Amino acid sequence: MYSMSEHHEPIVSREVFETAGRLLEQHSKEKGISKGDKKYQNRYCFSGKIICGECGNTFKRRTHQGYIAWCCKTHIKDKNRCPIKFIRDDELKAAFVTMINKLIFAHELILKPYAAAVGGTDKNTGLHRIKELQTLLMQNTEHKETLTKLMAQGYIDQVLFNEEKNRLISQAKQYHAEIKALQRAVSGKVTFADEALFLLHFTEKSAMLYEFDDELFEKTISRISVYSRHEIAFELKCGLILKERI
Ligand SMILES: [Zn+2]
Known part of the structure; x- marks a missing residue:
């Protein structure tokens, strides 16, 4: 991808490039992957x-003469129902490498603010409120116990006891419902935040990619939308959608 000729100023220094290669090897060793390994193929x-x-259907892998291509299943059945043409496997892989390299190059501009945005205050506010609600629930239980004691010792009558007990029960239900809703929201945000942090840490350390990486693709991409043979969009697991031209 990069010229390493002695006569030109290299875009990435030889030293950095070699370090990247070593890091990648180290990474592969740690993951128990060797180049001949099936996992890598x-x-x-x-x-x-x-x-x-165009139609929302998935693409099917096909072998064309001399190359692999991906084609819309609707288009395969009836090209009048979906005009989207096939896209080459190697072009998709090259687009992924380009997209990742842009993120590596501009991680300070793109990923740092994004990771902060998805991982920041909302999640913490949610967690804080959950703690508050758990404290309120504990107090609610204590109130119920006190109420039962007061009733048993004859300090309050049955009508007041029932009213107060019902009020506390419905309040506890509300707290539980709010906690459940917050936990769902927070865990959704944690996923986006975790994925954004993974990508940020990866791009901070990684040298430019020079070949397609299956494992990285699976770790980072939820899906690819194809708009035409020349325009696709990567939907990242961290929630970003990045368009690439082919
Ligand atoms: Zn289609």
């Missing part, structure tokens, strides 16, 4: 992940 990582921007 094409596992059709695009299967089920390419979505037609």
Whole structure:
């Protein structure tokens, strides 16, 4: 991808480039992957992940003369129902590499603010409120116990006891419902925030990619939308949608 000729100023220094290679090897060793390993070979990582921007159907892998292509299933059945043409496997892979390299190059501009935005105050506010509600629930239980004691010792009558007990029960239900809703919201945000942080840490450390990486694709991409043979969009697991031209 990058010229390493002695006569030109290299875009990435030889030293950095070699370090990147070593890091990648180290990473592969840690993950128990060697280049000949099946894990590293094409596992059709695009299967089920390419979505037609025209009709919404998934793409199917096909072998054309001399290359692999992906084609909208509707288009295969009837090209009048969906005009989207096939896209080459190697072009999709190159687009992914370009997209990741842009993120590596501009992680300070793109990923740092994004990770802060999805991982920041909302999540903390949610967690804070959950703690508050848990304290309120504990107090609610204590009130119920006190109420029962007061009733048993004859300090309050049955009518007041029932009224107060019902009020506390319905209040506890509300607290539980709010906690459940917050936990759902917070866990959704944690996922986006976690994925954004993973990508940020990766791009901070990684040298430019020079070949397609199955594992990285699976770790970072939820799906690819194809709008035409020349325009696709990567939907990242962290919630970002990035368009690439082919
Ligand atoms: Zn289609």
